[in-house]
Amino acid sequence: MQVAMSVNGEERGAEVEPRLLLVHYLRDVLGLTGTHWGCDTSNCGTCVVLMDGEPVKSCTLLAATAAGHEITTVEGMERDGVLDPVQQGFHEEHGLQCGFCTPGMMLTARALLDRNANPTDHEIRTAISGQICRCTGYATIVRSIRWAAEHANEGARA
Amino acid sequence: MQVPSPFEYERATSVEHALELLARLGPDARLLAGGHSLLPMMKLRLASPEYLIDIDPLAGELGYVREQDGEVRIGAMTRHRELLESELLARRVAIFTDAERVIADPVVRNRGTIGGALCQADPAEDLSAVCAAADARVVVRGRDGERVLDMRAFHRGAYETAVEDGEMVTEIRVPLHPGAGSAYEKVERRVGDWAVVAAGAAVRLSDGTIEHAAIALAAVGGDVTSPAAAEALAGRPPSEELFAEAAGIAAAGCSPVTDQRGSAEYKRHVAAELTLRALRRATARALREES
Numbered sequence: 001m002q003v004a005m006s007v008n009g010e011e012r013g014a015e016v017e018p019r020l021l022l023v024h025y026l027r028d029v030l031g032l033t034g035t036h037w038g039c040d041t042s043n044c045g046t047c048v049v050l051m052d053g054e055p056v057k058s059c060t061l062l063a064a065t066a067a068g069h070e071i072t073t074v075e076g077m078e079r080d081g082v083l084d085p086v087q088q089g090f091h092e093e094h095g096l097q098c099g100f101c102t103p104g105m106m107l108t109a110r111a112l113l114d115r116n117a118n119p120t121d122h123e124i125r126t127a128i129s130g131q132i133c134r135c136t137g138y139a140t141i142v143r144s145i146r147w148a149a150e151h152a153n154e155g156a157r158a
Numbered sequence: 159m160q161v162p163s164p165f166e167y168e169r170a171t172s173v174e175h176a177l178e179l180l181a182r183l184g185p186d187a188r189l190l191a192g193g194h195s196l197l198p199m200m201k202l203r204l205a206s207p208e209y210l211i212d213i214d215p216l217a218g219e220l221g222y223v224r225e226q227d228g229e230v231r232i233g234a235m236t237r238h239r240e241l242l243e244s245e246l247l248a249r250r251v252a253i254f255t256d257a258e259r260v261i262a263d264p265v266v267r268n269r270g271t272i273g274g275a276l277c278q279a280d281p282a283e284d285l286s287a288v289c290a291a292a293d294a295r296v297v298v299r300g301r302d303g304e305r306v307l308d309m310r311a312f313h314r315g316a317y318e319t320a321v322e323d324g325e326m327v328t329e330i331r332v333p334l335h336p337g338a339g340s341a342y343e344k345v346e347r348r349v350g351d352w353a354v355v356a357a358g359a360a361v362r363l364s365d366g367t368i369e370h371a372a373i374a375l376a377a378v379g380g381d382v383t384s385p386a387a388a389e390a391l392a393g394r395p396p397s398e399e400l401f402a403e404a405a406g407i408a409a410a411g412c413s414p415v416t417d418q419r420g421s422a423e424y425k426r427h428v429a430a431e432l433t434l435r436a437l438r439r440a441t442a443r444a445l446r447e448e449s
Binding site for chain 1: 159160161162163164165166167169190193194197198200201210212214262263264265266268269349350
């Protein structure tokens with residue numbers, strides 16, 4: 001079947017099997033491997049992308065369902081060579097070690113800050129509670145998101 | 159890599175369209191709502207429907223929480239997150255808000271729906287217990303019309319509901335009463351895991367006595383509700399002793415099994431404690447509502 005959706009602001013379409021999951025559509029069909037593929041059971045959250053601005057687990061969503069929606073992946077966070085403040089925050093506050101959970105963490109953080117510009121640490125922890133960092137760097141991830149909230153308008157050169 | 163078996167995909171654009179597709183494609187068709195129960199089952203090949211009817215486009219038509227005719231009416235495609243954020247539910251039927259805080263995780267709650275959860279009828283699923291405690295009724299629609307079922311008729315046990323081939327759940331109706339309060343308590347091993355045990359309670363107070371009560375448990379097998387515990391509460395003034403008595407009845411009547419989440423004995427103990435806590439909070443809320 002033919003699916004088409006906006007991915008990072010660009011209309012992308014392909015002929016796919018109906019059973020193709022969004023994570024594999026992004027990685028294998030479109031070559032956007034920034035979206036990671038982890039537990040495959042909607043537990044770990046590394047496959048999180050934004051659908052119409054809200055985080056969803058792309059291992060538990062058909063590409064066919066996502067058709068017609070707007071998808072944002074980690075590749076879409078940087079704009080014109082300027083990192084999203086969330087990305088800059090992860091850089092400033094050492095929000096990653098191995099980096100496997102990072103794309104999902106950053107996209108969930110982006111969606112949180114879009115709804116709540118100044119979240120408490122508790123709200124940050126709740127927002128990322130469906131995502132697992134096994135390094136385990138939750139304290140620095142929370143600090144990174146806080147940094148982004150405090151520097152909302154300070155993009156950095158990539 | 160977990161991949162579902164191949165299936166034919168259809169996308170319904172309205173409830174009527176979904177019912178027409180169900181009628182045309184027959185019993186090998188399944189509705190896909192939020193997908194967070196059915197897709198994992200399909201990836202594990204525990205379910206292999208021949209046809210999938212995606213009702214994601216019905217999120218608008220069946221996505222609402224509103225007060226009407228003395229009830230809260232909830233569209234079947236209302237997502238967990240919308241239930242959690244509903245001010246109406248938080249104010250009038252707080253058992254939903256309590257449960258939604260601890261159902262899955264925030265990202266899963268962005269997709270999962272109340273209709274999908276009730277139809278999956280997982281034995282550890284929370285909303286079946288919530289709806290049973292809240293005396294909710296479920297609207298099941300087919301091409302020939304609607305049936306409105308209480309939870310006792312709707313929920314037939316693990317993974318089994320009264321929804322027949324060619325039918326779909328469209329709405330959940332939760333009655334509103336003055337002097338009513340409700341609460342939900344759950345123990346889980348970590349965020350996103352199924353309940354070890356969960357308990358919901360709803361009480362209605364009138365002139366200092368419990369006019370009506372309902373208790374429902376999740377993840378402890380068998381019957382979701384505990385009519386015997388509800389009966390013990392009815393007509394008596396609320397007290398800590400009475401709550402403990404009812405909690406004991408509810409725990410004695412459930413059938414937990416020993417598994418990786420704990421022994422049957424532990425779960426029965428937790429069931430009693432959570433029922434007690436739910437009754438306390440439900441009653442406190444009812445008293446606030448009354449005054």
